[in-house]
Amino acid sequence: MGLPGAGKTTLARVLAPRLNAVHFNADDVRREINRDLGFTAADRVEQARRMGWLCDQVVKTGCFAVADFICPTKEARAAFEAGRSSFIVWVDRVRQSRFEDTDRIFVAPERYDLRVVAEGSAEYWAEEVANRVRPVFDTKRPTALFVGRYQPFHNGHRALIIEGLRRVGQVCIAVRDTAGTDGSNPFDFEYVRARIEHALREFEGRFLVVPLPNVTHVFYGRDVGYAVERIDLDLSLQAISASDVRRRLSLRAEHL
Secondary structure, three states, X not given: OOOOOOOXXXXXXXHHHHHOOEEEEHHHHHHHOOOOOOXXXXXXXXXXHHHHHHHHHHHOOOOOEEEEOOOOOHHHHHHHHOOOOOOOEEEOOOOOOOOHHHHHHOOOOOOOOEEEOOOOXXXXXXXXXXXXXXXXXXXXXXXXXXXXXXXXXXXXXXXXXXXXXXXXXXXXXXXXXXXXXXXXXXXXXHHHHHHHHHHOHHHOOOEEEEEEOOXXXXXXXXXXXXXXXXXXXXXXXXXXXXXXXXXXXXXXXXXX
């Protein structure tokens, strides 16, 4: 939030790629979606409520959303924050804007998580925000375990992991050590890990990739509380063939 011209949109544009976030700019949202809203006090509150709803739809998928708008009053901020956990950034880099009417109604926020002042570039402040909102993997939290060869990691695997993240919150991806055992296992752990980390970069801090021996059997004793489930994806994802992906990677390498 912040006055017009304070640098909100500049900061949001630099921040969004760092988090692989969806960026909702208030001017764009007004122009494309909220054409029925003006700038009365009631309309500003409704704009804030709808911005919050848009962000909710993104967050439900496990991704970040960045809402970039003035949000000048306590009522508008309450409408945006209602029922949701938000990291509030106050961009406080100008004393007045080009809009006198907005300046008159803008109330300095009582609650915010980070205040962006005039010193420092957009890149500096974007990294400050990113470092504070990125989750940190917690080994004591409930965690979903995925075990596989991932030769190579592809979109079907990615969909499985994302579903595990949605259900549990964080995941451990255990890569079986099968590299070189036969022609269908050409990739070593470091290659597989790099591919996984790249594919899941928007979920940084919510997954851990670890090496595992070539586990072929999983046993456990009496009921110790593990939930063992099969996740069924849609048919298009189930149809992805690791062999086909390996073949395409091989052809691509030959043409380099």
